[in-house]
Amino acid sequence: xxxxxxxxxxxxxxxxxxxxxxxxxxxxxxxxxxxxxxxxxxxxxxxxxxxxxxxxxxxxxxxxxxxxxxxxxxxxxxxxxxxxxxxxxxxxxxxxxxxxxxxxxxxxxxxxxxxxxxxxxxxxxxxxxxxxxxxxxxxxxxxxxxxxxxxxxxxxxxxxxxxxxxxxxxxxxxxxxxxxxxxxxxxxxxxxxxxxxxxxxxxxxxxxxxxxxxxxxxxxxxxxxxxxxxxxxxxxxxxxxxxxxxxxxxxxxxxxxxxxxxxxxxxxxxxxxxxxxxxxxxxxxxxxxxxxxxxxxxxx
Amino acid sequence: xxxxxxxxxxxxxxxxxxxxxxxxxxxxxxxxxxxxxxxxxxxxxxxxxxxxxxxxxxxxxxxxxxxxxxxxxxxxxxxxxxxxxxxxxxxxxxxxxxxxxxxxxxxxxxxxxxxxxxxxxxxxxxxxxxxxxxxxxxxxxxxxxxxxxxxxxxxxxxxxxxxxxxxxxxxxxxxxxxxxxxxxxxxxxxxxxxxxxxxxxxxxxxxxxxxxxxxxxxxxxxxxxxxxxxxxxxxxxxxxxxxxxxxxxxxxxxxxxxxxxxxxxxxxxxxxxxxxxxxxxxxxxxxxxxxxxxxxxxxx
Numbered sequence: 195x196x197x198x199x200x201x202x203x204x205x206x207x208x209x210x211x212x213x214x215x216x217x218x219x220x221x222x223x224x225x226x227x228x229x230x231x232x233x234x235x236x237x238x239x240x241x242x243x244x245x246x247x248x249x250x251x252x253x254x255x256x257x258x259x260x261x262x263x264x265x266x267x268x269x270x271x272x273x274x275x276x277x278x279x280x281x282x283x284x285x286x287x288x289x290x291x292x293x294x295x296x297x298x299x300x301x302x303x304x305x306x307x308x309x310x311x312x313x314x315x316x317x318x319x320x321x322x323x324x325x326x327x328x329x330x331x332x333x334x335x336x337x338x339x340x341x342x343x344x345x346x347x348x349x350x351x352x353x354x355x356x357x358x359x360x361x362x363x364x365x366x367x368x369x370x371x372x373x374x375x376x377x378x379x380x381x382x383x384x385x386x387x388x389x390x391x392x393x394x395x396x397x398x399x400x401x402x403x404x405x406x407x408x409x410x411x412x413x414x415x416x417x418x419x420x421x422x423x424x425x426x427x428x429x430x431x432x433x434x435x436x437x438x439x440x441x442x443x444x445x446x447x448x449x450x451x452x453x454x455x456x457x458x459x460x461x462x463x464x465x466x467x468x469x470x471x472x473x474x475x476x477x478x479x480x481x482x483x484x485x486x487x488x489x490x491x492x493x494x
Numbered sequence: 495x496x497x498x499x500x501x502x503x504x505x506x507x508x509x510x511x512x513x514x515x516x517x518x519x520x521x522x523x524x525x526x527x528x529x530x531x532x533x534x535x536x537x538x539x540x541x542x543x544x545x546x547x548x549x550x551x552x553x554x555x556x557x558x559x560x561x562x563x564x565x566x567x568x569x570x571x572x573x574x575x576x577x578x579x580x581x582x583x584x585x586x587x588x589x590x591x592x593x594x595x596x597x598x599x600x601x602x603x604x605x606x607x608x609x610x611x612x613x614x615x616x617x618x619x620x621x622x623x624x625x626x627x628x629x630x631x632x633x634x635x636x637x638x639x640x641x642x643x644x645x646x647x648x649x650x651x652x653x654x655x656x657x658x659x660x661x662x663x664x665x666x667x668x669x670x671x672x673x674x675x676x677x678x679x680x681x682x683x684x685x686x687x688x689x690x691x692x693x694x695x696x697x698x699x700x701x702x703x704x705x706x707x708x709x710x711x712x713x714x715x716x717x718x719x720x721x722x723x724x725x726x727x728x729x730x731x732x733x734x735x736x737x738x739x740x741x742x743x744x745x746x747x748x749x750x751x752x753x754x755x756x757x758x759x760x761x762x763x764x765x766x767x768x769x770x771x772x773x774x775x776x777x778x779x780x781x782x783x784x785x786x787x788x789x790x791x792x793x794x
Binding site for chain 2: 321322323324340341343370376379380381383384385387388389390391392393394395396397398399400401402404405406407408409410411412413414415416417418419420421422423424425426428429432433436439440442443444445446447448449450451452453454457458460462465466468469470471472473475476477479482483484
């Protein structure tokens with residue numbers, strides 16, 4: 195593998211969709227000095243990625259791509275990534291030991307599938323996405339200012355970790371490290387359950403006799419946007435991080451019922467205190483939640 | 495009152511904040527051909543509105559403003575509007591019978607307070623707002639493409655209704671009519687409960703041992719944005735539309751618990767069907783929820 199001042203490692207994307215396509219675009223934007231290549235089971239999305247200038251070439255032959263790549267980026271949902279990993283790491287062992295990283299939003303099932311025999315595997319998760327999907331929706335700004343969580347273990351190869359970090363910082367992201375367990379519990383609360391809440395709210399509105407969604411404004415726009423996310427991907431997440439999601443869903447129900455009790459009891463002061471604390475907490479996290487233009491939020 | 499081809503009616507705002515300031519700005523933008531004037535209990539926000547060019551002049555003397563205005567726009571939250579109305583409509587009766595309209599997000603309590611003796615009162619509710627508040631946050635685009643719901647009764651004066659409609663269409667909004675009861679039930683579902691859900695979610699995250707909000711992305715940004723809304727205003731709404739809100743909160747809990755059951759049972763197909771329906775419903779309402787640039791939503 196060539197890693198010096200004049201060259202970057204060759205990056206291969208396994209599967210080309212919104213996230214991997216955006217990463218490819220972000221690396222192009224960042225003047226990554228090596229070819230970006232891709233493999234997939236079918237040609238159309240790869241051809242599209244080539245036409246969009248996101249990758250330099252592609253192949254439907256996985257061993258051929260593996261032999262050429264210095265870094266393998268798996269662009270698949272959690273369950274597919276977990277299924278692919280054992281065979282892929284075997285293949286990597288006999289193909290020059292490239293760095294392998296994934297982008298799945300759940301890490302427990304991934305790390306379990308990867309085992310401990312391939313220290314150049316670096317589990318990763320970019321906190322970025324869209325309710326749109328497919329390489330057509332890719333755009334290079336997707337990771338600007340966003341967090342990428344890596345969950346290396348004590349056995350993870352340090353040079354492999356550094357290369358994955360360089361990949362993401364070139365793409366505009368900032369890196370943090372977490373344990374696998376903390377990652378899955380934190381993400382259940384910060385991403386998975388918010389999605390479940392958006393789904394439940396949208397379903398409630400769809401069933402309502404007055405079709406209230408017709409009268410929605412900016413508040414409803416935001417509170418239901420992610421209910422248009424890919425059903426297959428979120429089915430996968432719901433099943434793969436089930437235990438942590440159920441715990442966070444129950445915590446959500448408790449808060450909702452607590453607030454209901456305050457409203458039913460017409461306890462104005464307690465309601466106001468509850469709301470005021472939320473405003474304070476939300477405002478304290480404005481910079482994280484709006485990394486690029488913190489003052490840009492307007493319509494309700 | 496002068497209403498002809500060369501002149502528009504003089505509009506007086508009682509209280510100048512985000513909504514009324516934005517309406518004033520939108521009327522200025524729409525070349526409203528009459529003075530925009532304002533009254534308030536204290537000078538600072540009125541002085542600011544004058545400096546920002548939203549109004550032409552103001553007074554702290556309510557009867558003086560009433561005597562001059564052709565249209566009175568009450569810019570106050572539901573409870574304050576309800577408290578103000580009886581006295582205000584009395585004063586209006588003896589001040590040339592101006593059109594009076596309000597912008598409170600709950601109509602039952604307003605219509606009850608207004609009674610039936612003043613047919614030139616037109617209850618209204620613009621579906622627009624922001625988690626920011628105050629005249630400083632006002633901007634003339636706030637109502638562009640947004641819905642304004644009017645809830646006239648059979649007794650409402652037709653010419654008064656037409657003037658209020660012209661006010662809002664000049665400001666860029668589109669008008670619909672609803673019954674008071676339907677309005678309050680629909681808004682409980684489409685706006686009030688989404689706010690309660692955002693508050694409950696934010697509170698859950700604030701109490702979580704791992705501070706998951708630190709790892710939030712675009713999904714969490716959107717799902718918690720309105721939890722930064724004005725606590726006093728939302729206390730008022732929670733109390734004033736309590737019964738309809740409790741019904742919609744319970745419907746939300748049912749959906750959430752139903753989804754929890756599907757996830758706990760690892761029923762992948764049912765989960766996917768649930769999510770797919772939500773995507774379809776959300777996409778069908780994209781034009782309403784994003785009236786200006788329906789294709790502009792990106793980051794997750």
